[in-house]
Amino acid sequence: MTLDYRRKFEIRHRYDVAVIGGGPAGVAAAVEAARNGADTLLAESSGLLGGMAASALVGPFMTCYDRDGNRKVVGGIFDEIVERTAALGGAIPPSETDSPSRYTSFITRYHRHVTPFDSFALETALDGMVKEAGADLMLYTSFCDAVVNEGNGKIDALIFSSLEGLWAAQADVVVDCTGTAAVAAAAGAPTWKGGEDGAPPQPGTYFFEVDGVNDEGYVARPKAPVKAYMLPGGGAYKINSYRVFGVDAADSASMTEGTVAGRKQVFKALDVLHGTPGFENARLSQAASMLGVRESRHIRGKYILKVSDLTEGTVFDDSICCFGYGMDVHPRDPGLEGKGNFKIEVAPVYTIPYRCLVTETVGNLLAAGKCISAESQAAGSIRVMPACVATGQAAGAAAAMASLSGTSPSRIDTEKLISLLRSHGAVTCPADIAD
Numbered sequence: 001m002t003l004d005y006r007r008k009f010e011i012r013h014r015y016d017v018a019v020i021g022g023g024p025a026g027v028a029a030a031v032e033a034a035r036n037g038a039d040t041l042l043a044e045s046s047g048l049l050g051g052m053a054a055s056a057l058v059g060p061f062m063t064c065y066d067r068d069g070n071r072k073v074v075g076g077i078f079d080e081i082v083e084r085t086a087a088l089g090g091a092i093p094p095s096e097t098d099s100p101s102r103y104t105s106f107i108t109r110y111h112r113h114v115t116p117f118d119s120f121a122l123e124t125a126l127d128g129m130v131k132e133a134g135a136d137l138m139l140y141t142s143f144c145d146a147v148v149n150e151g152n153g154k155i156d157a158l159i160f161s162s163l164e165g166l167w168a169a170q171a172d173v174v175v176d177c178t179g180t181a182a183v184a185a186a187a188g189a190p191t192w193k194g195g196e197d198g199a200p201p202q203p204g205t206y207f208f209e210v211d212g213v214n215d216e217g218y219v220a221r222p223k224a225p226v227k228a229y230m231l232p233g234g235g236a237y238k239i240n241s242y243r244v245f246g247v248d249a250a251d252s253a254s255m256t257e258g259t260v261a262g263r264k265q266v267f268k269a270l271d272v273l274h275g276t277p278g279f280e281n282a283r284l285s286q287a288a289s290m291l292g293v294r295e296s297r298h299i300r301g302k303y304i305l306k307v308s309d310l311t312e313g314t315v316f317d318d319s320i321c322c323f324g325y326g327m328d329v330h331p332r333d334p335g336l337e338g339k340g341n342f343k344i345e346v347a348p349v350y351t352i353p354y355r356c357l358v359t360e361t362v363g364n365l366l367a368a369g370k371c372i373s374a375e376s377q378a379a380g381s382i383r384v385m386p387a388c389v390a391t392g393q394a395a396g397a398a399a400a401m402a403s404l405s406g407t408s409p410s411r412i413d414t415e416k417l418i419s420l421l422r423s424h425g426a427v428t429c430p431a432d433i434a435d
Ligand SMILES: Cc1cc2nc3c(=O)[nH]c(=O)nc-3n(C[C@H](O)[C@H](O)[C@H](O)COP(=O)(O)OP(=O)(O)OC[C@H]3O[C@@H](n4cnc5c(N)ncnc54)[C@H](O)[C@@H]3O)c2cc1C
Pocket: 020, 021, 022, 023, 024, 025, 026, 043, 044, 045, 046, 048, 050, 051, 052, 053, 056, 058, 059, 060, 061, 062, 063, 141, 142, 143, 144, 177, 178, 179, 180, 182, 204, 205, 206, 240, 291, 292, 293, 294, 368, 369, 370, 371, 383, 384, 385, 386, 388
């Protein structure tokens, strides 16, 4: 049975750039686009900016250094986010942390120089950055659908659901930072979920935080897979623990089942913690409001970042950022719960080309963050937050350039894009890395 439901929408505004999703990528995209003079919308379905770092309580920011933890390879808006959060007393700069330590749950590999942060301080810092940049911030606003012009293949209008009902907006360039490539899928751009070979997405995890911990007594990682990352100030920890397998983050029924299963696991993880030295008196201080989702849809862009690009450290002509974190691919099979993640070593530094942000078929759509065009294993690295901020900043700059020069994102001058990003502190290629 079907229902043909039609109605007229108010087109509220025509923006230069519309960014959908206010996670690490979306915030960076909106801030960068607005700072470059674009009339910018940032629409976020929840009441919080920060994405997984806010609603799912995920943290710390994984390393922004190279593979071996020697040189910092991410800058720009990521640095500002850390500074602004630290100014609220809610973050420790990565230069001041090292591993193994309580900040890394005593893990060393790929974990040198993480950034511990407090989620509320982060959310408040991000509010300030977006508002000061002048973007039009709309929380409690979900993107529902895209109206695509059949003639030129571009998105003509975006349909939103807000507290007051449905409305529409137009934008020269749309940046999909939903983490699930929701805009790309609605607009008919090619996407795939999980592994490009049909493997299910990486499992999710329900994060929570505890306080009342005796830091001095905490001297070794809790029993796997439970990990405890000390928060700024000490005595309190973010807990990453069991996995929820086979969840489709673009399907509410699947997310509902996964969320219910994840919440139950919090109590199992608390039991493990109570048997861990230092955590005997730990109390649950807060739990996430949603299941943490590691992987969903990927866009099929002009280029698909390959595992071999990460292992060989490919430097692309249109490279917009550098990264060195390992391919953190959690087992997709419940039988492998507790097994290690980093199977393949990456080069000390690799780069991400702009082409991975450009959708193949929809002329005015870019993507940033964890849903960019990358093989699933490679996405195990680029999905962590410093890289999402870096691709977000690049997408925001590119979207503003395209809109203000009246061209499409695939036609912008990438040399100009790279020099613009450099002038805003981004580390776009290995030559930019300070010793
Ligand atoms: C369990 C787990 C552990 C992790 N551990 C770490 C870690 O220790 N360190 C680290 O750096 N990274 C970690 N990550 C990875 C990281 O948190 C995410 O990959 C990253 O947040 C992705 O950023 P993003 O901006 O692409 O998307 P997200 O953070 O997913 O943000 C997407 C945003 O879009 C919004 N949105 C979605 N759909 C719509 C819509 N239709 N309309 C409007 N808004 C919409 C969402 O509400 C959300 O705010 C972890 C992830 C998980 C799940």
